[in-house]
Amino acid sequence: MIETLGRTSTPYEVRAVLSLSDRSxxxxxxxxxxxxxxxxxxxxxxxxxxxxxxxxxxxxxxxxxxxxxxxxxxxxxxxxxxxxxxxxxxxxxxxxxxxxxxxxxxxxxxxxxxxxxxxxxxxxxIRPGAFTLDLDTGGIEADERLLRLFGIAPESFDGRVEALLSRTVPDDLPALMSFVEPDRRARGVRNLEFRVRLTSGELRWLALSCRVQIAAAGLPDRLLGVVTDASQLRPRVHEVSRVQRLATALAAATTIRDVGSVVVTALLDALRADRVALAELEGDRLVITTLEPPEQNAWPGAWWSAWRAEWPGTPSSSLPRLEAALRAGTVRLWPSDTALQPDLAGLGPGGLALLPLPAEDRVVGVCVAGWDEPHDFGPEERSLLTATASLAGQALVRARAVDAEHELATMLQRSLLPRRLPALPGGVAVARYLPATAGLEVGGDWYDVIPLTDGQVAFVIGDVQGHSAAAATIMGQMRTAIRAYAVEGHAPDVVVSHANRLLVDMETDLFATVCYVALDMEEGNAWFVRAGHLPPVVRDPEGRTVELQAEVGPPLGVVAEAEFTMAAAAFAPGSVLALTTDGLVESSHLDVEEGMRRVGDSLAAADPADPDRMADALLGSAARRDDDVALLLLRYDGMAVRPRRAGWAVWRLPDAAVHARRFTTRTLRKWEVTEESDTVLLVVSELVTNALVHTRGEVRLDLTLIGDRLRIAVNDSSPRTPVKAASMDWEATGGRGILLVDALSESWGSVPLSGGKQVWSEIALPSGESGLLAPEDEATQGNGADHGDAAAAK
The missing domain is CATH 3.30.160 (Double Stranded RNA Binding Domain)
Structure with a gap:
């Protein structure tokens, strides 16, 4: 096609169709x-x-x-x-x-x-107007078309550039002046879009392309340029509103999945595309993150396989047109009559739009939109597609950063929480932790399950104020401190008081709330303390729920001498205990009272036969959370086989070990434990002797039979833990006792108690021992030497 400029008296003829190989x-x-x-x-x-x-x-x-x-x-x-x-x-x-x-x-x-x-x-x-501006004098040679674009009658034009500048909108004048008054650095073609106001009051968009001519001295001499009407290139009001809505939606997208959802909605709703795919560019590979619609028959096999593969990723070079578009970084539109390779043609037989997603001077992904019916791409659609590509690219980079930071925060949080919960006699405990989706920082929610002595277990849940690395640090310190105080054998109110003083002494501005419940797994009796935290919720075997009420103390770290009241409760077998943080029951659209009511309703409606499903039901299906959520559930079943206990207060006599063995022999005979009696007596003798020789004060021996395990525990007043020797000098007269205990026991260890310690040993018994079926036995309390047959105890 030939377009003649000006009035030519003789056309120059060319063929209608030419080949690139022609010589013309x-x-x-x-x-x-x-x-x-x-x-x-x-x-x-x-x-x-x-x-x-x-x-x-x-x-x-x-x-x-x-x-x-x-x-x-x-x-x-x-x-x-x-x-x-x-x-x-x-x-x-x-x-x-x-x-x-x-x-x-x-x-x-x-x-x-x-x-x-x-x-x-x-x-x-287009019909452009052309001009030549003398930069020294300000005189301008402008053709008639240029003057009419500025709304100036040719006969009234005085040949000065000021006449054109006077029509420019003031907000756009500084940018235009930088073109009219160029410096030495102004090289090549420069482009600018600006507005002028006509005498009628109408605003008109103009597009300027200009080039500076440099004089021999190296200074700018003349400015050559063409100006065209750019009104057709400017977005209309409804286009601007579409882009604004898209920008707002993408600004709220915090994950890559959110970005894909927003882009899909924009293209499917606004342009009525039949399918949309979004892929990230990782190195030289495309990782498809979104396909809409998700049905397999809507996509070519290569695209569906790449999306569903366990290790997704397709080399961009495998799709040549895609690679070329990504390299150029420009929007590419193919109408229905364009020949495409099969994998691309199947995406849009009626039209295909390929949108490289630019960000930070590089392409970070690609969006593909396809139509089944013949589709013509108008200027408005191209503007929307270009805006979508630019905004989606920036949003994709932000989402990547959010995902990376959120994953790091979640990993840090989970590393401070228990990796697994212990198996409990007479109950099943499950826990859940969900990080907030609305923020990037690590939170301070935590939970813990702490096995104690004598069949007791402590259940702890807490929340440190704020979301930061400092909150996570305090959370880890509080969890460790409460566990240490609990294992020492302190009562719940003492444990919480010690933790409070510790946090006050840290001189931090953060505080923590905590709920501590100590439960006797054998009897079902519980003692709990609340320090500014939500109350425990209990579901009884009939399905009724109740909040355990007690006087609430202040949060930890607020008042050094705060008092924490301990309350009691009793659990029947089949009861469920629920402890949670406020992220589950409170948000910007949910108050605490309503949230606690919902927890009670969910707990009552859930099936306690499966504690895991019960925990999932309590969490609900909300995709977005304003705060972290920690949840700890215990289904208390009660012990099917009650432990049998016997205790002996050891006197400090020369033959104290003999009396301890006699007491143990009588107890084993009563419990009908015979096969491992020699092993048990030897372990008792060594533990009692070590306590008497190396400590002062009271020494106590406790025997507990639980199932097919016999636990031997010796308490003394020394905090020093016994250590097994790494090597043994056989000429030495001592040091072999712990080696014998280690060799004979299934397991053994030492735990601190208030003012001292407990050294324990567990010995596995044959499964046929009749002690399992014996009636409940009262604890034997010995206060002196036994005058029975000493030989029977050897």
Missing amino acids: PVADACRTGHSVWPAPGPPATADETPAVSVGALPLGAGDARLGCLMVVADGPHGFDTTRRRLLEMYAAQVVTRLEADGRPPTTSGLGQAGEPARGDSVLRR
């Missing part, structure tokens, strides 16, 4: 990407018709070339250097308009037989 100015310019200015041709007729000048200017470059612009002028000297520069800037404006109209790139040839000349309407709309 048009083909040469399109093939090389450089303007071609051939020498003037001979007169067109024998009666001395003047020669004409011809120029061919490529439209676009590389894979994105759109075609070629051919210009013809009368006379052999129609295109001097100034006019050539102006025409090149005009060609750039043509490229912008063609891209806005959705003109697909041409790569195989110039035009197709029977194809309408889409550039015809573009050239007729």
